[in-house]
Amino acid sequence: MSKKTIFLAGLWREHPNLRQLLGMCPTLAITTSVRNGFAMGTAVLFVLVFSSFMVALIKRLIPHQVRIAVYTIIIATFVTIADITLKAFFPQISRALGPYVPLIVVNCIILGRAEAFASRNSVGNSVLDALGMSLGFMWGLMAIGAVREILGRGTIFGFRLGIIHFRPWIIMLLPAGAFFALGFVVAFMNFLDRQRRFKT
Amino acid sequence: MKYFRIVLVLLVTSLISAFCLSLVSSLAKARIENNEKAAIERAIYVVAPAAKKVEEKLTAGKTIYKLYDGQGNLIGYAFLAKGYGYQGEIKIICGLDKNLEKILGIEIIASSETPGLGAHINDNWFKKQFRGIKVLPRIVYSKRKSRQDNEIQAVSGATISSRSVVEILNKEITKVRKILQP
Known part of the structure; x- marks a missing residue:
């Protein structure tokens, strides 16, 4: 796998919340505005990058039986x-x-990446994977936040659209x-994918 | 030997984690407390724009802020009132005049009511109604345009949120009056 493939996986092909439908709790709960989506995305970026880095770094030291417990402690700390x-x-x-920031602890994207990727790949690739996944998560939240903010408030980033x-x-x-918003964003993503497949 | 390693790894991870967290927490603690205090003080000046000096006073387990004008005359009191609304906690800063009979104003510093419905309790028209209304015998709400001098108009479609605000205020005002006027 090239570095580029690893990084891009989370942004589209294996998009965490719009493809794998992981981390639905923040995806549905805090996306009432684009700004909230951005803030949540940033918090997840921080936690995911550092957790994946730590897990990849110490993966050989952790006994197999307690690896989940150790990952959880690492994640909870960040x-x-x-x-x-x-x-x-x-x-x-x-x-x-x-309460959705403390709830990142149980966000399955983070434990999922630790178990599925960081625990069996190099530190560099794990950080790259974490970056791609969390940026994907962030744009997912912001897209849903944009739909809800525009239709629900008539604003975007807090600015009145004046329609x-x-x-x-x-x-x-x-x-x-x-x-509704989640459904439409996922459907739009699938629609774009299908268009592309027909072309090639 | 195998078990020893498991215990050791868990112990060391937990210790490192605990150390990092206590470090971060001790660094941020003062700042977090300051933020909360600043939010309350900002609200007090909104509630009573005439106040120039605020003095914090702890009486009978309740923090009451004494408000003074530019000449140093006591113009009233402010305090935090909190309770549950439709979805979650509502925190209100309430200002009372020095005779403890009228409300100077209220400011809602935290609430999680339904957007578009109960969240209208944060609107200025709703909060402004409390300015100058009588707290005796108690504040009441109604669905018509307010007429009596102890009455406010509820947010339409959000009676529960409006009632919560009124009840939280009534409860806390009774308590504060008892403390300040034995």
Whole structure:
């Protein structure tokens, strides 16, 4: 596998939340705006890159029987660091994301990458894989956040779009809207894929 | 020997993790507390724009902020009131005049009500209604345009959120009045 393939896998082909449908909890819960999606994506980027780096680094030292326990401790440590940092330096973002930052601990993308990739690949490739996966996760959240923010609030990145006679669809900000938006983004992604396959 | 290695690995990982976390936590603790304090103080100046000086006072287990104007006269009190709304906790900073009879203003510093419905309790028109209303015998809400001097108009379609705000305030105001006016 070339470095480029490893990096690009998470961005499209094996996209974590739009292809593998992993990490649905933050994907549905916090995507009421693009900004929230970006903030959550950044927190996951930090946790995933550092966890994959650590797991790849010490993979030979961990006895097979307790590897999951050790991965969980590593992940929980980075998640708590991210949570505390947000609370200290970005209190507003921390309030908007609520309990979903500590919940990154149980986000299966992170444990999944540790077990499926970092525990059997080199440190460099693991970091590359983590970068691709978390950037993919981030754009997924931002895409769903954009759909919900535009339709539900009539704004994008908090800026009013100023479409005349447009009454925001409040449903898009409610949980049901999250499922609508997710469905449409996944369908659009599959549509693009099919177009490409026909061409080649 | 095999088990010894398992125990050792888990022990060392946990120790390193605990060390890192306590380090980060001790570095950030002061900043986090400052942020929370700053949020409350910012809200106090919104609630009572006339206040120029705020003095924190702990009485009977409740932090009450005394508000003074530019000349150093006491103009009222502010305090935190919290309770549960429709979906989660609502935290309100409430200002009372110095006779403990009228509300100076309220500011909602945390809430997680339904967007588009209950979240309208954060709107200025809703919060402004509380300015100058009487707290005795208690604050009431209604669905019509407010008429009485202790009445506010609920957010339409979000009676539960509006009622929560009113109930949280009533409860806390009664408590604060008891503390300040024995």
